[in-house]
Amino acid sequence: MALEHAILVSLLEKPGSGYELARRFERSIGYFWTATHQQIYRVLKRMEGDGLLAVRALEQQSRPDKKEYSVVGPGRAALSQWLHEPIEPESIRHELAVKIRGAAFDDPSLLIREVERHRQAHSDRLAHYLAGELRDFTGPEAPTPLDAGQELQHVVLRGGIAYERMTIAWLDDVLATLRRLGTPHPRP
Amino acid sequence: MALEHAILVSLLEKPGSGYELARRFERSIGYFWTATHQQIYRVLKRMEGDGLLAVRALEQQSRPDKKEYSVVGPGRAALSQWLHEPIEPESIRHELAVKIRGAAFDDPSLLIREVERHRQAHSDRLAHYLAGELRDFTGPEAPTPLDAGQELQHVVLRGGIAYERMTIAWLDDVLATLRRLGTPHPRP
DNA sequence: TCCTCATATGCAACTCGTTGCATAGCCAAG
DNA sequence: CTTGGCTATGCAACGAGTTGCATATGAGGA
Numbered sequence: 001m002a003l004e005h006a007i008l009v010s011l012l013e014k015p016g017s018g019y020e021l022a023r024r025f026e027r028s029i030g031y032f033w034t035a036t037h038q039q040i041y042r043v044l045k046r047m048e049g050d051g052l053l054a055v056r057a058l059e060q061q062s063r064p065d066k067k068e069y070s071v072v073g074p075g076r077a078a079l080s081q082w083l084h085e086p087i088e089p090e091s092i093r094h095e096l097a098v099k100i101r102g103a104a105f106d107d108p109s110l111l112i113r114e115v116e117r118h119r120q121a122h123s124d125r126l127a128h129y130l131a132g133e134l135r136d137f138t139g140p141e142a143p144t145p146l147d148a149g150q151e152l153q154h155v156v157l158r159g160g161i162a163y164e165r166m167t168i169a170w171l172d173d174v175l176a177t178l179r180r181l182g183t184p185h186p187r188p
Numbered sequence: 189m190a191l192e193h194a195i196l197v198s199l200l201e202k203p204g205s206g207y208e209l210a211r212r213f214e215r216s217i218g219y220f221w222t223a224t225h226q227q228i229y230r231v232l233k234r235m236e237g238d239g240l241l242a243v244r245a246l247e248q249q250s251r252p253d254k255k256e257y258s259v260v261g262p263g264r265a266a267l268s269q270w271l272h273e274p275i276e277p278e279s280i281r282h283e284l285a286v287k288i289r290g291a292a293f294d295d296p297s298l299l300i301r302e303v304e305r306h307r308q309a310h311s312d313r314l315a316h317y318l319a320g321e322l323r324d325f326t327g328p329e330a331p332t333p334l335d336a337g338q339e340l341q342h343v344v345l346r347g348g349i350a351y352e353r354m355t356i357a358w359l360d361d362v363l364a365t366l367r368r369l370g371t372p373h374p375r376p
Numbered sequence: 377t378c379c380t381c382a383t384a385t386g387c388a389a390c391t392c393g394t395t396g397c398a399t400a401g402c403c404a405a406g
Numbered sequence: 407c408t409t410g411g412c413t414a415t416g417c418a419a420c421g422a423g424t425t426g427c428a429t430a431t432g433a434g435g436a
Contacts, residue, residue, distance in 0.1 A: 001392075002283045009290040019414050032285035039393060041416060064401050064414045076293065083294045086302055087283050089309040092351065095190045095275050097220035097344045102197040104337035105264065106271045114274055121277040148369050149292035155365040156285045159358045163280065166354040170347045177343040181336050189422075207384050227423060229386060252384045252431050 003043055004052075006033045008071055008079040011053065013149070015070035018044050028153075031129070031160040044069055052078055100174060109182040112175065119171040126164035133157055191231055192240075194221045196259055196267040199241065201337070203258035206232050216341075219317070219348040232257055240266055288362060297370040300363065307359040314352035321345055 010021060010029050021044075022037035024030070035043075047053045052075035056068045071079075096118055103111045136142055137154045146154065198209060198217050209232070210225035212218070223231075235241045240263035244256045259267075284306055291299045324330055325342045334342065 002281075002286055003392080005290065006286045009286060009293070012290075012293050017414075018416095022414095030279070032280055032282040034279040034281065036394070037414090038395085038416080043392095045416095060413090062402060063412080066414060079290055080294050083287060083290055084298065086305065087287070089306050089313075090282055090284070091218070091222040092220055092348075093190075093222065093281075094220040094278055094347075096278065097347060098190055098194045098197060099271060099275070101337075101340055101344050102193065102200075102267055102271055104340050105197070105200050106268050108336060108340065110272065117274065118277050125277075148296060149289075151365055151369060152289055152292050152296065155362050156289050158361060159282075159285060160280075162354050162358050166350050170350050173346060174343050177339055181339060191422080205384075206386095210384095224424070225384090226386080226425085231422095233386095248383090248431095250432060251382080254384060 002033065003035055003039065004047060005079060005082050006035070007040070007043060007047065008052070008075055011069055011071045012076070012079070015068055017058075017066040017068055019066065021069075028132075032156060047075070050074075103178075108178050112178050112182075115171055115174050115178065119168060119175070122164050122167045122171065126161065126168065129157060129161045129164060133161065190221065191223055191227065192235060193267060193270050194223070195228070195231060195235065196240070196263055199257055199259045200264070200267070203256055205246075205254040205256055207254065209257075216320075220344060235263070238262075291366075296366050300366050300370075303359055303362050303366065307356060307363070310352050310355045310359065314349065314356065317345060317349045317352060321349065 006025075006029055007021060010016075010024055016024070018037065018041045021040050022035070025033070025035045025040065044053065048055055048069070052071065053069045054072045056070070057065060058068050059065050096115070099111065099114070133154070134142075137146065137150065137157070143150065194213075194217055195209060198204075198212055204212070206225065206229045209228050210223070213221070213223045213228065232241065236243055236257070240259065241257045242260045244258070245253060246256050247253050284303070287299065287302070321342070322330075325334065325338065325345070331338065
């Protein structure tokens, strides 16, 4: 249940409400873990029941009240324990790759538009990551020197950047392959 | 439900039993989609019930009998329909990245062994992929010219290779960062 | 002979994750 | 003044995925 741990990390970095967590999962934390608001609310409730989190009701003006969650002792201990346990290297789940291999049983050229769309999405994500890197870590507004937490956030973001660059290059390879298959193959 | 589609692709490439599919999901198909045998058996049963697959009981000597599944008309149509529908670009789930960011609230240097272990696993996987590429696509034993299906399998495998190379380089970056944080930071 | 390993299939119970829906306050635009 | 949008929380139902267990055949080795 890595969602629990992702929530602990995020709340340790900064306490917040379920709604705010959901927004973070669309941005920074979401670079490497995703969750919908329903899932987050459900898990927050369970974690509070387990004594890992504390809640504080915050009354707000000009918007609905919210519940601010923060990590308490046992939550920190649970994170620490998890950090000491080994985890299995990730296994990939790439639906587009299934489609590409499936295209052999259909018309491969029909996939070109789809792959171009994915390339665009990854290209947008890369631009977003690079803007965040400049803003938070490498630009003139960024704090210097970075503390350990910021260094670690930065190296994770560099991973996201590397992933998007690799993916874009691969999708170009896929597009070239699909286009080559669409035209008659020249024989020597 | 991409598992269904991954199974359709795999069975179109070659009919087989649940057990054989489970083995493929540890190898070639497993490069981009994973599944356990329990999941596979359950889904195969459902797909057969839905008329997407046909079964044939095969009696074997020196090992238990098996059921060989193959794709029939409606299954092929279901795959074709799915290929024509757009899918969302993948969202990443990277547990190790959660750990790295969480290490800020513990001792970062404790993660070094863990990251080294992951690096080794990815390195092994890369070697495995490269051996497969040589065997099936680029070596002297490989068929020439490749047909469309093989070209598409190859480009997916190139994606796996690119992913592993990128990941190894990133893990080296992570290790360098963890080691830097472990030693006192030199001030200008 | 007994044990282990590989093949082969499956149930049951559980957790994780998604989708659709519902509610409610407040603001700004039309 | 109604509509749409953003903040904020939540339920219910379902499907996806994991874990543990159970069963059976036959080969090979201790």
